[in-house]
Amino acid sequence: MGFFKKKHTPPEHRVLPKHIGIIMDGNGRWAKKRRLPRSAGHNAGGKVFRKISRYCSDIGIKYLTVYAFSTENWKRPKEEIDALMKLFKDYLEEALRDFKDDSIVVRFIGDKTPFSDELKALMIENEEGSKDRDGMVLNIAMNYGSRDEIVRAVKNICKGVKNEEFDIDSIDEDLVSDNLYTAGQPDPDLIIRPSGEYRISNFLLWQSAYTEFVIMNKLWPDFKEKDLDEAIDIFNSRNRRFGGV
Ligand code: IPE
Ligand code: IPE
Ligand code: MG
Numbered sequence: 001m002g003f004f005k006k007k008h009t010p011p012e013h014r015v016l017p018k019h020i021g022i023i024m025d026g027n028g029r030w031a032k033k034r035r036l037p038r039s040a041g042h043n044a045g046g047k048v049f050r051k052i053s054r055y056c057s058d059i060g061i062k063y064l065t066v067y068a069f070s071t072e073n074w075k076r077p078k079e080e081i082d083a084l085m086k087l088f089k090d091y092l093e094e095a096l097r098d099f100k101d102d103s104i105v106v107r108f109i110g111d112k113t114p115f116s117d118e119l120k121a122l123m124i125e126n127e128e129g130s131k132d133r134d135g136m137v138l139n140i141a142m143n144y145g146s147r148d149e150i151v152r153a154v155k156n157i158c159k160g161v162k163n164e165e166f167d168i169d170s171i172d173e174d175l176v177s178d179n180l181y182t183a184g185q186p187d188p189d190l191i192i193r194p195s196g197e198y199r200i201s202n203f204l205l206w207q208s209a210y211t212e213f214v215i216m217n218k219l220w221p222d223f224k225e226k227d228l229d230e231a232i233d234i235f236n237s238r239n240r241r242f243g244g245v
Contacts, residue, residue, distance in 0.1 A: 013236075014232065014233070014236055015235075015236055016059070016060055016061060016232065017061065017188075017189035017190040017212075017232065017235055018061075018062050018063060018186050018189055019061075019062065019063035019064070019065070019185065019186050019187065019188045019189055019190075020056060020061055020063070020064050020065070020188060020189070020190050020191070020192065021064075021065045021066075021067070021188040021190070021191040021192070021203065021204055021208070021211070022052070022064070022065070022066050022067065022191070022192045022193075022194075023067045023191065023192070023193040023194070023195075023200075023201060023203055024045055024048075024049060024066055024067055024068060024194070024220045025067075025193060025194055025195040025197060025201075025219075025220055026041075026045075026194050026195030026196075026218070026219030026220045026221070026222075027041035027042045027044065027045040027219070027220055027221055028041050029041070029195065029219055030044060030045075030219040030220070030221040030222065031044075033219075037083075038080050038083075039079075039080065039083035039084075039087075041221060042080075042083060042084055042087055043087060044221035045220045045221050046087055046090075046091060046095070047221075048220055048221055048223050049066060049068070049091075050091075050095050050098070051225070052223065052225070052228060053066070053099070053104065053136075053138055054099075054102055055225045055228060056136060056228070057099075057102045057103075057104055057135055057136040057138075058102070061136055062136060062137065062186075063136065063137045063139070063185055063186065063188075064136060064137070064138050064139070065109070065138075065139040065140075065141060065182070065188060065204065066138070066139070066140055066141065067141045067144065067201075067203050068088075068140050068141055068142050068144075069084065069088075069110075069141070069142045069143055069144070070141075070143075070144060070145055070201060070202055070203075071110070071111070071143055071144065071145030071147075071148050071202065072145065072201075072202065074114070074143075085115075085116070085119065088115075088119060088142070089118065089119060089122065092119065092122035092123060092125075092126055093122065096126045096130075097126075097129075099130070099138070100129075100130065100133070102135055102136070103133040103134055103135030103136075104130065104133065104135050104136050104137075104138050105130050105131060105133045105134075105135060105136070105137045105138065106126045106127060106130045106138050106140065107127055107137060107138065107139050107140070108123045108126075108127060108139070108140050108141075108142050109139045109140070109141050109142075109144050109149075109181035109182060110141050110142045110143040110144030110145070110148075110149075110181065111143050111144075111148060111152075112142075112143070113143075114143055115142070115143065123142070137185065139181075139182065139185075141203070144181070144202075144203075145202045146202050146203060146204055146205035146206065146207075147202060147205070149180055149181055149206075150176075150180075150205070150206060152179075153176055153179035153180055156179045157171060157175065157176070157179055176206065177206070177207075180206060180207065182204070182207055187207045187208070187209070187210070187211065188204060188207055188208060188211045189211060189212065189235065190211065190212050190213075190214060190231065190232070190235045191203070191204070191208060191211050191212070191213050191214070192214050192216060192228070192231045193213070193214070193215050193216070194216045194218045194219060194220045194222075194223050194227070195216075195217075195218070195219050195220060196215060196216070196217045196218075197215070198215055210240065210242050212234075212235050212238050212240065214231045214234050214235065216230075216231065
């Protein structure tokens with residue numbers, strides 16, 4: 001990290017990523033280090049989610065996508081899943097409504113089907129209640145898996161062909177993008193993964209074709225505003241070529 005510190009970009013010259021993705025990872029390890037149940041790590045991570053979302057909105061980020069629960073996370077013990085569902089419910093009832101002061105538009109990406117009727121209703125209520133705001137778009141990835149998202153897009157496109165809405169030859173990259181949960185949004189410029197894991201874990205596979213990745217050796221519940229600033233500095237030190245020279 002010292003290397004990047006030397007290249008610190010003065011704030012006035014800093015380029016802000018338009019869209020940031022965050023894989024909110026490391027809650028379990030944070031709790032384990034403190035001999036606490038994993039659910040305590042998720043509770044601590046939830047608070048950081050609230051703080052960092054607000055911070056991104058304050059500094060002028062236009063789109064933030066946070067990975068909260070993957071299609072693979074259902075494999076976890078029932079006790080942990082139950083604690084997470086309870087946490088989601090609390091957040092949907094309280095924290096997300098708080099975002100109205102920041103004009104944040106809340107959207108959920110992922111398949112809502114397996115969630116309880118109560119959670120589904122709360123998710124829809126939050127989306128409907130915030131859709132006319134003019135601030136940062138916050139995508140919360142819940143039961144999100146990028147492979148699942150791509151399969152869903154393929155099915156939609158096949159239906160379009162079958163119903164003669166368009167023909168096979170007109171299928172292009174834009175049409176695929178338009179059939180993803182993130183339709184109409186710019187691709188992420190920067191994806192941050194705290195907790196030190198060097199993998200994507202089924203997050204935004206199509207959308208991250210040219211995203212800059214920043215892996216940080218910090219567990220999500222320990223993540224601070226200054227860590228987000230550091231990730232933006234690292235992003236500024238990168239030379240994005242998009243296949244050019
Ligand atoms: C991320 O933290 C939160 C979810 C996946 C819901 P983890 O629970 O994966 O934390 P670690 O990776 O076990 O430390
Ligand atoms: C990715 O973290 C999913 C979320 C943070 C919600 P995981 O902890 O599930 O990823 P793996 O299992 O380490 O790849
Ligand atoms: Mg993890």
